Amino acid sequence: MDKRLLSIVRKELRRVFTDRRLVMTVLILPGLSIALIYSVMGMITGDMNSQRDLHTYRLVVHEAPGNFSDYLEGRCEDRFLLTEKEDSGDALEASLEALRAETVDGVLVFDEGFEKRLEDFKRADSNPNVNVFYNPVSDYSGDAYRWLTTEILPEYREAILGERLGNPAYARVFTVNQDNLNPSVASEEKISSMILGSLMPIFISIFLFAGAMNIGIDMLAGEKERGTLATILLTPVKRETVALGKMISLAIVAMGSTISSLAGILVTLPLSSSLFGGIDMADISVSLDQWLFLGAALVLLAGVYVTLILSLSMIASSVKEAGAYVTPVYMVVLVSGMMAAMGFGGDHLRNYLIPVFGNVLVLRDIFVDEVTWWGFLTNSGVSLLVILMLLLVFRRIFKMERYLYGG
């Protein structure tokens, strides 16, 4: 290897790693801020979940049938605090206002003469109705609504039907999962890797790009603007060597920034796991194959991002202009990451042909341990092609005087 390439890489890395401000913003702050934000969010979410577990749901029931209160007490013990009201005129409006003000969590309105109409069940038009109101602004109200409409009221209906048939068991018809205490066939590890697979690719993709963006812009557009690039180009070093040196060092810095950010997530996972579906690090194991695939995929993704950022920075005559060129690409990276995280695209090989999006798909496949050689090789080929093309463009721009001098 050309020793001068190493000199350029060393100089670029020294530029970043001996600048306390850059070390702070590129390497420490991403991990620290993510750790802090996710810990706080995780604790808040965990606290909210435990509060929900202990919350007593306040319901106002209009025209409640005589046995409903007993049924609810027997069914849920003290989880519901019932206030019964007789008429449904002004009182209903007052109840709904209380629901809007979040002083109650739900309002049930039974039809007038509900019990009587139940008794006349043989008349086809006698089926009474229950209206359930909730306030979507309140989490407690949302919980109460789901609980009432999917569990409490259907079970209450089943109990009434049982009475009609003379035996509650007759109305049950069949049970679901009565003896099946563990219906999930997926291992905890698989569940954890599914959650990781939906989260990590977007994190890695965004962190990698964000880590490379500011430094990459400064490395070329900034150096052009300051006049330091031309000073290097006056030495008998091939321009390709200068370009390659900058690419390698930017990739290293971007990887460092990404590792810092991921470390921030992983270190605080015990505190933030409620944000990630209760994921437990103990359930996660990564095989050697996955590590190898991950390493290769990261290098390729870093290559694509670094060549993209440096090519755009090379065209720009100032840091500001470079920022304007790179920001739309950052948007593409964000959208690609989100689409892959939401599960789009993994079912067609052609999607692996799309640069950036395909790279994120491969990362997702690696984390859920479903990577296929076809998907991986297809995307690797495309990534290499993109890197090569951008390198050629970059090399060409590097030789064009009008792009070499900023200002």
Place this chain on the structure above:
Amino acid sequence: MKKKALHKRTVEAVRGIDFEVKPGEIYGLLGPNGAGKTTTLRCISTLMRPTAGTVEVGGLNTVSAGERVRERISFLTNDLKLDEHFSPDFTMKFFGELRQMSPKAIEERKDVLFEALRITGFKNQPIKEFSTGMRQKLAIAVSLLHDPEVVVFDEPTNGLDVITARTVTELLLAMKQDKKTILVSTHEMSVAEGLCDRIGILISGSLVMEGTLEHILKTTGTRSLADAFFWLYKEYGGENG
């Protein structure tokens, strides 16, 4: 150096220039702002390619043998800057490595230049703490690190205080004694008069006259370089250039 014509974007910056600088000679390129001095020097230093004609340094074509030219040449201009984050010591080491000098050669040359330019006491300070004059002296040290055969300085004393300017001119004269080929661009008449063996006057992209100071004064019938310059400036339509 042969005739060249240059285009920068759609502007023809320089045309019909033909001059030669010999070893042991200081050649001054004199001209107003925008005359094409910097473009000419950038072509000589390989930072730009002439769109027509050829530029040769030590018999080497600046386009086809750019790297070899850069091994032999030193180019200093105000547009070229050093990374302010680093110290002079690291900067010299880095540029020495790029020029494939041995660590011993870098150290030796660095000591000589730092001593001559009085940088030694500041060699470990970041450049961002330096004054303009100090930065210029360090830029000169970096450009001369590899002991080049050809020295091209664009406005070397521009913006410098009297003491720093004197240090630079003394250094140029010392290099002339060492038989270096020196090309200096300037718009300061006193620098051209006091320093240069031959002077080329560039107006609106054309080399309108060249020769010794005596030759220029005699040809223009004037008594000072400033008078000669203004006479040529009027004669060759500099106002419209």
